[in-house]
Amino acid sequence: AQSVTQPDIHITVSEGASLELRCNYSYGATPYLFWYVQSPGQGLQLLLKYFSGDTLVQGIKGFEAEFKRSQSSFNLRKPSVHWSDAAEYFCAVYREGGKLIFGQGTELSVKP
């Protein structure tokens, strides 16, 4: 069965530091992968997606993610974190019909 694992429940980084959020997936075929961000009290906003092609994908707000088939990973990165990036981040894999299977989420805190 398809699944998504985000090993880190909570991460704290200093403003200006680099960030990497981990995501591992379990899926038989080539997966379609997504990262969403959720600010407190808000819905989910799509940061970026991977369908095929270049394994390094660029998203909004300066985020990028790299698909690594050999590691079944799709980690999210940002070179320099801003205080406004504090939020919860969800990795998801697409299933047939458009359904998304989400990871448990990683809460990001940013220290001044």
Place this chain on the structure above:
Amino acid sequence: DARVTQTPRHKVTEMGQEVTMRCQPILGHNTVFWYRQTMMQGLELLAYFRNRAPLDDSGMPKDRFSAEMPDATLATLKIQPSEPRDSAVYFCASGLEGGLSYFGAGTRLSVL
């Protein structure tokens, strides 16, 4: 700016009462999803529709939950009777088959 609209944003009710949540998908989208978010379970798919027909509602407790699409501009999720364990944030998302899902801001439900 097209967006998924959910009403109400917040709902507080007493156990045993009926709750109806509404979703207006983005015009032209033919797929609508209902997700539930809780601290314990994370984001779970409850049901989804394509072209107004229910395709999968296996994630939904059948005895008290029902989901419908009376027309292409309205999806509803109803709980009758509501229970405290139903307290969660309920998200609606819409999209095109095989495409991205766009999420509403959610309905935060508290059942006392």
